[in-house]
Amino acid sequence: MKAATVYDVAAHAGVSIATVSRVLRRPDDVRASTRQRVLASVLALGYVPSASARGLAARRTGVLGLYFSSVDDEDEQSEAIFVQDTSVEIVVDVPDSREVRPPNLYFDEVLRGSEREAWRHGFALMVGVGRDANPADMVNDIAGRVDGMAVLAGSVPDDILDHVSRRIPVVLIAGPRRGDHHDHVSVSNLEGMRALTTHLLSRHGLTDLVYVGGPADSPDDAERYQGFVEAVEAAGLDPAALPVLRGEFSRVRARGVAETMLATGRVPRALVCGNDQMALGMLDVLIPAGVRVPEDVIVTGFDGIEAGRLSRPRLTTVHQPMVELGRAAMRAMLSRIEHPDQPPITARLPVKVLLRESSEGPAHPSPARP
Amino acid sequence: MKAATVYDVAAHAGVSIATVSRVLRRPDDVRASTRQRVLASVLALGYVPSASARGLAARRTGVLGLYFSSVDDEDEQSEAIFVQDTSVEIVVDVPDSREVRPPNLYFDEVLRGSEREAWRHGFALMVGVGRDANPADMVNDIAGRVDGMAVLAGSVPDDILDHVSRRIPVVLIAGPRRGDHHDHVSVSNLEGMRALTTHLLSRHGLTDLVYVGGPADSPDDAERYQGFVEAVEAAGLDPAALPVLRGEFSRVRARGVAETMLATGRVPRALVCGNDQMALGMLDVLIPAGVRVPEDVIVTGFDGIEAGRLSRPRLTTVHQPMVELGRAAMRAMLSRIEHPDQPPITARLPVKVLLRESSEGPAHPSPARP
DNA sequence: CTCCAGAATGTAAGCGCATACAGTTGGGGA
């Protein structure tokens, strides 16, 4: 039982393959009666057009690509296919027994926006998440299958990027604008962190604050730190005098940092963290240790992930529009596909500072304890 | 500047296109010296093979598909491409000011597992999320692009499923096993809910419990309710005497249900909810109203989503392995592709009851208040 | 009834690659 082709449909409907193709691509070019006859044959034969053939003939695939890198846990699960395991284990789940999935919530949201926007414009979406040090194969593979691809900044070496961009347009997501020629969408990291820090400095009159940063090679973190520095300087303080801790964007790592800090005895008035995960890691350690947040220490994050809204205290943070980031990336790509020669696109999306209890004091009642 | 093809590479390297193809597909069939010459040309020309052409010639695309349906909020965001908006809005974010994204966490996790497993076997992954009542176009489109696709049960009408499955294998995810011939992966809904309910009945000696169900046409909810019924019957109670409320799997809807219940004055000893979202909706209303959980009312959910682990009290639930579900779906598909004539696959994944404070009392200290 | 301009449909040429099969080359053995 081979899959039906245009030829099968054409024969079944008594028309030529060109007419079958027209019925599917430009129905208005075909007389209504023939169209219905062809459509009936399509149904009868279970015909589904081959995207490979169409893509080859039309010189476009109708697919957009999205590539991210991730440090997912390498959990090798069962390989069994014919599992029939209806067993139920009952466990008493003690709080915080383990780190939950360290997930790329970032990815989830960007993906959601990308998926939505792509289909809205008649394109399918292909996704790839690289987990090893060598993204070349996956990126190349995707590049051969799509009309354009969006790539998380920093997840692919420049030479590979240059290679694939000779075939299809490439849009960079996040990170700073580089000197290259790629289109680029990002959020206002610097401005957001500057606004948040300025708020802390002016409203709370702080002078004693510490920046908790991400990986040294993270361009996003670099921008955020720069925003922090600018705010501090504007307040007449010397940024060089303020300590910087490294939490590597990881909740677990941030806990370690917090413990060290507590052990050392030196706790600042405010911990300005480069992302929410690290801020949550701080809370994980400080709160049980009896440190009051925000009375003793103010803690802030960056990203606006869900978990920061569910913590106690809820996390003051800078929300970045990740779903919109995905959409903007797709739109930039489509624009580039349509106008290959237009100048490089640079989209910069606005952010929003969300003041919550981890910095503003217990002014706002918890929903659960009215 | 057209994209390079095999012909360009062949000419540049002074070989035939067959050799170029071999270098890329089966490197060992080519002498090392020739191989390196070809590879150099590939780099020099920025050659990336066209998956369309390859798919057509090889009669397989190397892509697997995943289709879900969702009731996403139809948020039409900005259409602008050349956004340069570095503005920063500062808002005081009062608690619970709105329902957060009602997201398909389910989708996120299944997707993650699918993506991982597909690439692990050398396949790319294409995703589609249908949001309107007519999935035919998107499903057909995907079907034409892949070697097999996984579909969330109930998201695609049978006739469409039958149509596309004449071309490629289709695997159903979740839902009950139907009488059809498709491969199917799901979790032990019935057994999980039965185990949880049995635990509640035996440990707490309850007789007064209410089931809060999802949409009437949800096969998953039907299974869960059946598990509830079986446990109740096994305890010698009459399930028909126990009320069933409808929360439609929605947190907001569940709140409405809870409010009605409170207004009516009749509050049972336990609320057994068909999913976590509804259970959280219950908490949203009960806790602020002064109802103690679990002392006055026990509340349980189903799914094991992150938010249920972050609520106060933390939610007792049945965790289903959604990531693994995605992986199992991909594996089933690959198996079917490899052995088209094997009997239908039915994978049933185990679940885990997680006992937490919403049913077990304050025995376990909160991490935040040691 | 004849003609002719559209409308409708058919014909045929690729799109870029994989691969069966044919042809070539390089050595080792006779």
Place this chain on the structure above:
DNA sequence: TCCCCAACTGTATGCGCTTACATTCTGGAG
């Protein structure tokens, strides 16, 4: 030195569809 086989490499075909161009219909004007 010649022959023969294995290792390489080249030739040619077709995968299923789109589309420019050619051909055939249609139906209203003349």
